[in-house]
Amino acid sequence: MPITYPGISIGKARELLQQTDKLIRTVPEVKTVFGKMGRAESATDPAPLSMIETFIQFKDREQWREGMTPEKLRQELDARLQFPGVTNAWVMPIKTRIDMLATGIKTPVGIKIAGPKLKEIQAIGLQLETILKTVPGTASVYSERVAGGRYIKIDIDRERAARYGLTIADVQQGNATAIGGVNVNQTVEGPERYPVNIRYPQAYRDSVEQLALLPIVTIQGQRLALADVARVYIEDGPPSIKSENARVNGWSFIDINDVDIGTYVKRAQQAVNEQIDLPPGYSLTWAGQYEYMMRAKEKLAYVVPLTVLIIVLLLYLNFRNVTEVAIIMGTLPMAVAGGLWLMYLANYNFSVAVGVGFIALAGVAVEIGVIMLVYLNQAWQVTIAECEREGQTLNEAVLIQSVMRGAGQRVRPVMMTVAAIIGGLLPILLGSGTGSEVMSRIAAPMVGGMLSALLLVLLVLPAVYYLWRKTQLGTADS
Incomplete structure (x- = not known):
């Protein structure tokens, strides 16, 4: 599951997806590979464009190279998929989907950073990346860039728009139609239905400069450019906002190797406590499969003694x-x-x-x-x-x-x-x-x-x- 930074363009994301799939397919043990980027039209699939979900199907063990093991295969695949700005996490698909639905964390271990300001949360996440990379057992670590999004802002000047008889709604509707498009019809092909969407060609909307030149026609028939009534610019902002317990969150994803979760989290917590001094109002919560382990540990703490007590009671009732x-x-x-x-x-x-x-x-x-x-x-x-x-x-x-x-x-x-x-x-x-x-x-x-x-x-x-x-x-x- 390669993860890159937010703000990646659709074209670059498509190129990265194709490159990773081709490299994975070069491994002799791989039978099929299928990569998915982006999200489906479903609330249960909140995957951002920066997260690639790659599903790999391997051949039967009899067809693997001599001496090849799953661990060696994982290491070989990880070595081939080394791209600048891309972090790899090798996890099982069904198990990961269950973990994501239950805790939101798609790796064995995760850290949820909670606090009032996104920029400070991102700064703490970057510190965690640096610290956890040196902890033994860390395969990869990635902290979300919660303040690293890029947005095109169209700031409409009300006074200038009013001079041409335009309202805010008129300008916004024109922008929505030109950039996002509008469904004007529906085509029927057998049992299938497809909407017909009309918008400006990509050359008219592929940069801030081109967007500023988008034509606007007033009621009086005047022809204007969007820059005549609005300021078009790029602004930084959060790519997405997560919250738990009414607090804004940023997550760090940690993939581990050759170590159990309990031992790794103990080492990582010690390193984090020694090297990070959290500002007031911020907190760290260890999540992922570690949450399951702690819940199970709490249950076993009374289930095991209760089991022994029941055994003793039954034995005493029998032998007196x-x-x-x-x-x-x-x-x-x-x-x-x-x-x-x-x-x-x-x-x-x-x-x-x-x-x-x-x-x-x-x-x-x-x-x-x-x-x-x-x-x-x-x-x-x-x-x-x-x-x-x-x-x-x-x-x-x-x-x-x-x-x-x-x-x-x-x-x-x-x-x-x-x-x-x-x-x-x-x-x-x-x-x-x-x-x-x-x-x-x-x-x-x-x-x-x-x-x-x-x-x-x-x-x-x-x-x-x-x-x-x-x-x-x-x-x-x-």
Whole structure:
């Protein structure tokens, strides 16, 4: 998504669009490329002329050059599209459209500068561009030129117009017809309808000097030039005005590379706080996907503890014993450790999908622990009944035999449960199709956690159970 400065002419914009499309098409992996500049006749598409939306379709992976990866492809495309005054942002089309509709920011990270004066907002944006370019992980940064628009002003002199019998409306209507045109008819071509618009040729309106020579005919038949009754000149102004919470805004768009959003924003905030002293009445708001991350973080802050609390409550209602509940809950740290190790090996960052995976892992790990503990209790109750029937005394040797018998009965069911879970999640973890980026991050904590939970349930949990029952035997003997 190349972005350039406001005030670009339609002809230059068309030339830039064609050049970028041709350069992208020279990459062997590109199948089709389609660029769009400007906006549609819709309120949901507020794209300015300075923003190019380029949609690239790639060939199948089998047809790519040997050793080519999506990251290398992005770097090659970015290297080819280096134009003065153009900033590139490489984003996914559907995801970006959703982000733009939700937050207005089309890049992973954005900054919204709010304040009373547009010129000051633009100056702060330029400072942000300079500072953020040096932050590690910045692929590109562009701040909107909120005061960089160029407008042709036609300032009508009322007194001079009145001398010729012209009103303000007469002059304005003539200008609107000559420059913008007027629909005089409609042509019908089969089921299609097209308006017929008449206006002056482009040579009469392609510069300020030519506009000043536009002819005006008065009611008395006098022929005048527009410069006789108005001053035509170019004036600077805002290309567009954005506002949020009743405050004027200017936005900065930041594309990142080889870094997660949370780490990058932390670095960027530190750099900005150290190097920018905001004037009174101005503020910075970090937006884009960072907003989603903060909302998810706030929800997970109470969802995760609530999940653990519900698990503890259900376990207590089942066992009616705080110690047994604590033994089972002890499986969670070991399971979480396995999930964290696999995330580290896969180079995954923490995200909402990863959080969902850990929540699912907590339920499955506790379930396996419950299975083992139930059979350990059953084996111990059977051992107690046998000792009472045969008149034997409960001792440490009897306890060891009971624990080994109960744990041994659960080896195969636990192994089958873990194998079924991991076998079902491996295709999701290793998949590469549409949506695999999210699904693999849900599966990774569960696969890694199940491997470590297996070792815990088969080895550590019986040992902890043995120590607990041994303490009870010592208390009973005393």
